[in-house]
Amino acid sequence: MSDTQKADFIREIIAADLSSGKHETTITRFPPEPNGYLHIGHAKSICLNFGIAQEHPGAKCHLRFDDTNPEKEETEYVESIKEDVKWLGFDWGDDLYFASNYFQFFHDCAVHLIKEGLAYVDEESPEQIKLHRGNVNTPGTPSQFRERSVEENLAAFEKMRSGGFKEGEAVLRAKIGLTSSNMNMRDPVMYRIMHAHHHNTGSDWCIYPMYDFAHPLEDALEHITHSLCTLEFENHRPLYDWFIKNCPVPSAPRQIEFARLSLTYTIMSKRKLLQLVQEKHVSGWDDPRLPTISGIRRRGYPAAAIRHFCKRIGITKFNGTTDVALLEHDIRDHLNSTAPRRMAVLEPLKVVIENFAEEPTPSLVVSNHPQDESFGEREVSFSGEIFIEREDFQEIPEKKYFRLAPDKYVRLRGGPIIQCTGFEKNDAGEIILVRTKLLPDTTGKDSPEGVVCKAAIHWVDAATAADAEVRLYDRLFTVEDPDAAEGGFTTVLNPDSVKTITAKIEASLAGEAPGTSFQFERNGYFVTDTKDHVPGDKPVFNRTAPLRDSWGKGR
RNA sequence: AGCCUUAUAGUGUAAUGGUAACACUCCGGAUUUUGAUUCCGUCAUUCUAGGUUCGAGUCCUAGUAAGGCUACCA
Numbered sequence: 286m287s288d289t290q291k292a293d294f295i296r297e298i299i300a301a302d303l304s305s306g307k308h309e310t311t312i313t314r315f316p317p318e319p320n321g322y323l324h325i326g327h328a329k330s331i332c333l334n335f336g337i338a339q340e341h342p343g344a345k346c347h348l349r350f351d352d353t354n355p356e357k358e359e360t361e362y363v364e365s366i367k368e369d370v371k372w373l374g375f376d377w378g379d380d381l382y383f384a385s386n387y388f389q390f391f392h393d394c395a396v397h398l399i400k401e402g403l404a405y406v407d408e409e410s411p412e413q414i415k416l417h418r419g420n421v422n423t424p425g426t427p428s429q430f431r432e433r434s435v436e437e438n439l440a441a442f443e444k445m446r447s448g449g450f451k452e453g454e455a456v457l458r459a460k461i462g463l464t465s466s467n468m469n470m471r472d473p474v475m476y477r478i479m480h481a482h483h484h485n486t487g488s489d490w491c492i493y494p495m496y497d498f499a500h501p502l503e504d505a506l507e508h509i510t511h512s513l514c515t516l517e518f519e520n521h522r523p524l525y526d527w528f529i530k531n532c533p534v535p536s537a538p539r540q541i542e543f544a545r546l547s548l549t550y551t552i553m554s555k556r557k558l559l560q561l562v563q564e565k566h567v568s569g570w571d572d573p574r575l576p577t578i579s580g581i582r583r584r585g586y587p588a589a590a591i592r593h594f595c596k597r598i599g600i601t602k603f604n605g606t607t608d609v610a611l612l613e614h615d616i617r618d619h620l621n622s623t624a625p626r627r628m629a630v631l632e633p634l635k636v637v638i639e640n641f642a643e644e645p646t647p648s649l650v651v652s653n654h655p656q657d658e659s660f661g662e663r664e665v666s667f668s669g670e671i672f673i674e675r676e677d678f679q680e681i682p683e684k685k686y687f688r689l690a691p692d693k694y695v696r697l698r699g700g701p702i703i704q705c706t707g708f709e710k711n712d713a714g715e716i717i718l719v720r721t722k723l724l725p726d727t728t729g730k731d732s733p734e735g736v737v738c739k740a741a742i743h744w745v746d747a748a749t750a751a752d753a754e755v756r757l758y759d760r761l762f763t764v765e766d767p768d769a770a771e772g773g774f775t776t777v778l779n780p781d782s783v784k785t786i787t788a789k790i791e792a793s794l795a796g797e798a799p800g801t802s803f804q805f806e807r808n809g810y811f812v813t814d815t816k817d818h819v820p821g822d823k824p825v826f827n828r829t830a831p832l833r834d835s836w837g838k839g840r
Numbered sequence: 841a842g843c844c845u846u847a848u849a850g851u852g853u854a855a856u857g858g859u860a861a862c863a864c865u866c867c868g869g870a871u872u873u874u875g876a877u878u879c880c881g882u883c884a885u886u887c888u889a890g891g892u893u894c895g896a897g898u899c900c901u902a903g904u905a906a907g908g909c910u911a912c913c914a
Binding site: 423 | 841842843844845846847850851852853854862863864865867868872873874875876877878906907908909910911912913914
């Protein structure tokens with residue numbers, strides 16, 4: 286887990302700018318719009334921007350809320366975003382900013398452009414503007430308001446600002462041209478009228494800047510050296526540069542684009558995630574089935590593993606889809622070395638050890654981690670009745686089945702070898718009890734001559750077993766057919782993934798702190814739920830990741 | 841359709857113009873008191889066709905495919 290950061294093309298640009306003396310330091314920024322919760326895709330951007338800042342002494346990464354659209358933004362989202370960035374392990378220090386705090390500056394820049402003859406107030410309707418913009422094959426045609434005088438524009442813009450127009454009646458447009466093959470450059474809208482309440486500025490403003498106008502100014506104002514964004518802004522860059530060039534800004538940031546993260550089987554669209562939350566297909570933004578940062582946190586994905594994943598997938602301009610297997614490997618890899626082992630039985634089957642009294646052993650000492658002694662050992666109680674996993678017994682064993690079956694031997698993990706001597710069924714034909722005898726003096730020793738014992742199963746002492754609620758989730762929120770997700774979510778939910786079952790776990794686990802991960806041997810990694818956990822009460826676990834299962838091969 | 845961008849094993853990434861590398865997955869094999877872990881091994885005409893060069897994954901041209909843009913969202 287200690288790979289050094291590979292130098293991607295962005296880091297190479299930064300290194301070159303540093304060594305050429307173009308910049309003395311590096312300032313990046315993570316600029317979310319507070320209109321939803323962050324997801325694993327944002328983690329890639331966060332790790333990039335904050336990661337770069339960490340790699341260079343004196344460099345910084347700003348956290349800036351790009352809150353220029355009051356209709357979609359809420360304070361709840363800014364709080365969750367701050368929490369998620371912190372949880373991922375990054376610190377913006379004093380550099381927390383809001384685009385909305387720059388509204389006056391944006392306004393002044395707009396006035397500047399008007400005075401330069403580079404912006405005009407257009408009172409055509411949205412439909413007319415759209416029509417007059419033309420399309421990729423046909424040039425646009427000038428609005429009837431395009432050639433107004435500077436004085437007229439100044440007055441009209443002031444009228445916009447002071448509330449003299451209703452929404453949709455006027456916009457401020459940059460006067461660039463109407464023939465560019467890049468549609469973003471055809472006299473783009475800079476300001477629109479919105480008589481809406483803003484979470485930060487209240488009702489101070491009724492005109493709000495568009496992203497394309499505001500973003501370069503925000504970056505320049507904060508002396509951002511490298512403004513990193515995703516590929517879809519690629520052909521906004523000429524416009525970004527145009528505003529930087531034509532406005533009175535204190536610095537000239539450079540926009541660099543990289544590919545956003547997309548994962549197989551995973552819904553990453555903010556719009557769709559919002560829909561899932563609003564239509565209550567999930568319990569909230571932090572539902573463990575969601576790929577949101579808060580969802581995967583609650584699901585027990587360690588922040589360090591996510592960081593490592595982001596580092597490993599790299600930064601390029603190639604628009605591909607990463608296999609979630611890469612993510613899941615990093616989760617398992619991290620948990621394997623950090624999660625203590627516990628025994629838990631998800632579907633209990635009672636086993637009696639008939640000769641237990643002949644050699645009573647009230648407890649056994651078991652290692653907390655098979656490869657790492659620093660995890661120590663624990664004592665587990667042991668009596669003549671235990672629970673094992675229902676699937677660890679087969680009445681008629683299939684080929685290559687090494688666990689318990691009539692007359693067969695199996696090792697109790699950390700304990701002796703037992704041999705099956707019989708079993709009982711209920712009227713429905715289900716096995717309800719397995720009878721065994723233990724082989725004396727086999728704890729901690731190899732199987733005796735003539736005894737074929739190839740597997741060790743986990744178990745829990747029936748006398749002290751405690752209940753827990755365990756929730757199995759398979760992958761992140763998945764779709765059977767990614768294309769089918771368009772418009773509706775009928776195929777999205779996997780009913781099995783919300784199955785809740787009762788586990789019998791070692792009593793020592795009750796009351797464990799929320800967010801603690803364990804490996805329930807042979808069942809996978811589980812985390813005590815950070816939301817539903819009540820100390821001292823029956824613990825609630827979410828499965829963070831199943832164990833890799835190579836059943837059927839080897840041995 | 842016009843413009844912009846991208847193209848290296850199944851997946852994601854490497855490779856001063858000089859023997860195509862790493863990780864994951866899959867599949868084999870070894871070890872194993874978790875069928876986990878660990879360890880070892882197999883898997884590529886670098887999208888196609890031309891060109892420049894002693895030499896091209898890398899540079900040039902054309903083609904193909906994929907993504908983006910034609911919002912008073914970001």
